[in-house]
Amino acid sequence: MPLVSIKGKTMPASPIRKLVPFAETAKKEGKKIYHLNIGQPDIETPSTLLDAVKNSNIKILEYSHSAGIESYRKKLAKYYNGFHINIDWTDIMITTGGSEAIEIAMMTCFNAGDEIIIPEPFYANYNGFSCAADVIVKPVKSTIETGFSLPPIQEFEKLITPKTKGIMICNPGNPTGYLYSRQELELLKQLVLKYDLFLLSDEVYREFCYDGKEYVSVMHLKDIDNNIILLDSISKRYSACGARIGALISKNKEVMITALKFAQARLSPPTFGQIGAEAALDTPKEYFDKVQKEYVERRNFVIQTLNKMEGVFCPKPSGAFYCIARLPIDNSDKFCQWLLESFDFNGETVMLAPATGFYSTPGSGLNEVRLAYVLNKESLQKAMVCLENALKVYPGRIK
Amino acid sequence: MPLVSIKGKTMPASPIRKLVPFAETAKKEGKKIYHLNIGQPDIETPSTLLDAVKNSNIKILEYSHSAGIESYRKKLAKYYNGFHINIDWTDIMITTGGSEAIEIAMMTCFNAGDEIIIPEPFYANYNGFSCAADVIVKPVKSTIETGFSLPPIQEFEKLITPKTKGIMICNPGNPTGYLYSRQELELLKQLVLKYDLFLLSDEVYREFCYDGKEYVSVMHLKDIDNNIILLDSISKRYSACGARIGALISKNKEVMITALKFAQARLSPPTFGQIGAEAALDTPKEYFDKVQKEYVERRNFVIQTLNKMEGVFCPKPSGAFYCIARLPIDNSDKFCQWLLESFDFNGETVMLAPATGFYSTPGSGLNEVRLAYVLNKESLQKAMVCLENALKVYPGRIK
Secondary structure, three states, X not given: OOOOOXXXXXXXXXXXXXXXXXHHHHHHOOOEEEEOOOOOOOOOOOHHHHHHHHOOOOOOOOOOOOOOOHHHHHHHHHHHHOOOOOOOHHXXXXXXXXXXXXXXXXXXXXXXXXXXXEEEOOOOHHHHHHHHOOOEEEEEEOOHHHOOOOOXXXXXXXXXXXXXXXXXXXXXXXXXXXXXXXHHHHHHHHHHHHHOOEEEEEOOOOOOEOOOOOOOOHHHOOOOHHHEEEEEEOOOOOOOHHHOOEEEEOOOHHHHHHHHHHHHHOOOOOHHHHHHHHHHOOOOHHHHHHHHHHHHHHHHHHHHHHHHOOOOEOOOOOEXXXXXXXXXXXXXXXXHHHHHHOOOEOOEEEEOEEHHHHOOOOOOOOOEEEEEOOOOHHHHHHHHHHHHHHHHHOOOEOO | OOOOOHHHHXXXXXXXXXXXXXXXXXXXXXXXXXXXXXXXXXXXXXHHHHXXXXXXXXXXXXXXXXXXXXXHHHHHHHHHHOOOOOOOHXXXXXXXXXXXXXXXXXXXXXXXXXXXXXXEOOOOHHHHHHHHOOOEEEEEEOOHHHOOOOOOHHHHHHHOOOOEEEEEEEOOOOOOOOOOOHHHHHHHHHHHHHHOOEEEEEOOOOOOEOOOOOOOOHHHOOOOHHHEEEEEEOOOOOOOHHHOOEEEEOOOHHHHHHHHHHHHHOOOOOHHHHHHHHHHXXXXXXXXXXXXXXXXXXHHHHHHHHHHOOOOEOOOOOEOXXXXXXXXXXXXXXXXXXXXXXXXXXXXXXXXXXXXXXXXXXXXXXXEEEEEOOOOHHHHHHHHHHHHHHHXXXXXXXX
């Protein structure tokens, strides 16, 4: 029998999905599970998006341009201009979700064996795309004590070798919820310019910044246009994960020409998703205000409740809809599995993401979990009750 | 300025798209262009598919399962069973177009530096996906004189090295329209078993087999299940290129488990496309009968007309909606560009795909072009008049 490739063998399984079989068994046994494990929001998709698809009048469902529908790209450029991101529609390539934007950016910017520095914990699928592109991730550790702020810039510099070709960040951060300050981004800029690296920034949680804190995009940095690649997605913005529409944005023309070659090979992004995404740009501000208010309330509740639990610590994030909590446990993989397999509180339990999957350094995140506050407050309350009671009886609890 | 990767630089531009700027200029000058250059059918998408999307009642446009919506996979398995392809729904992974099925199959089965043998001319984007996966394509030449039938099996065997890990075919073929016979596939099977290779078969034109000729799938071959990967798409079947829905199918469990890891990294295929694709499985047989009748008439007209032109030879294909014609020209790239830049017949011209882009061996296909008969008969007739007149005055004509 022919064997799958070493790349295929070493491709990491999604850390969030590996618990799914245990969740399925728990469900079959009749347990109710509160899913705080995955960034699938419960917020309704705006009707602007859904109605545009329903009212589309297509006779032939054709390929779109490989870089996306021109009218959508033009309108999308204005959306970014509204965030003081000074780009033209030709600087935008529409992708099949933010996932494809990451994959094409890696294929475009890096060669097999090149190294990329990423502050950890980071979005687990960066590992998968790095594997697909044969790029080596060099993690630099951020810590829960600082709320996962940018690690000291010297820690990045220590890792730089002749193979280092880029730095990648997620801002606001998944899984940390951390929002980088202008000063932090300026430090990154200096390093990027010093070593002439690419700076890839995943900013899909732009709409989710709280407490009046400023969203600073890498595209706001001056005199560094050729090094910057912005990765984006409408999945979280409009609660439209299934549309599979994202974007790769750069003012570096060589990057865009090369990225387009990868895009042409796969022909085009999905047409229905693009129709919806274009219409969604007219979603009224009230939609976002309401969503933001909801997330702030959820976050405040979750953070307060977690920090009241004995032995639990959770920094308060300023963005996205995730937080990482430190728990008094031996092993977060075991704990999250145990929650599904062996625990219930009045027939209910909670599903969390072990933070181990968000670290590239082995042995990290063993006492941390990621919570996505994507459920309504009533469900969140019940989920917190489950977690509190679980921690009281978990056999691997550490004093 | 940081440099884009060598992979990015060596990624081939789509041979079909490279003429697009010339077409745009021609259009601006007021020329009417008959597009026979791209496989975008003019056939209407069945209402089953479009109506299902329009009538969808989604509140939250969520991620689907990474392997696709279960109900769609189950129904799709039955579609294949109807072609005597004996598979279960768990043997199917839904992909974002056939493009992603090819890409994930290559990432799953092959390592950087592995070699894959493909009969040429072949679908140009196989080059792109090979480049993305760092796989080396070893072409084996099929010839226009035989109508692009399978090259002698010894020609494949000559290319086999310890690095050879697979063979890839397209059946019915793009760009050739050739339909492999059972005997040809049995020869491939023997070779695949002898060297324990993967056999990847792109069968997206299954519904387009003519003259009562038998469609034989690689999945019909006995005792070779673990070596077989079927790649598919709904783009041509339902004239739904913009849906971006395909499938990767194998009974090799290790392949499917590994492929799913790549699928999980990109989260899910598009939801609207899957809703449409599931409904499209109920498209009545009359739709396909009508489409097939239309394509046969177009093919017959195009082939007859081409072969009447002086110095032109075009074998009659039995499948898909392409044919490759040999023309009395010096260079098909130059000729196709000249058609757009320097020629018109009563203000009209024709856009063709130079066959050079479908060959991996440099210098091949210089006197061949691919025609996609995806226009109605009236337009095809006018396109043929343009071509005939163009050949009379083309400065690079060879006697």
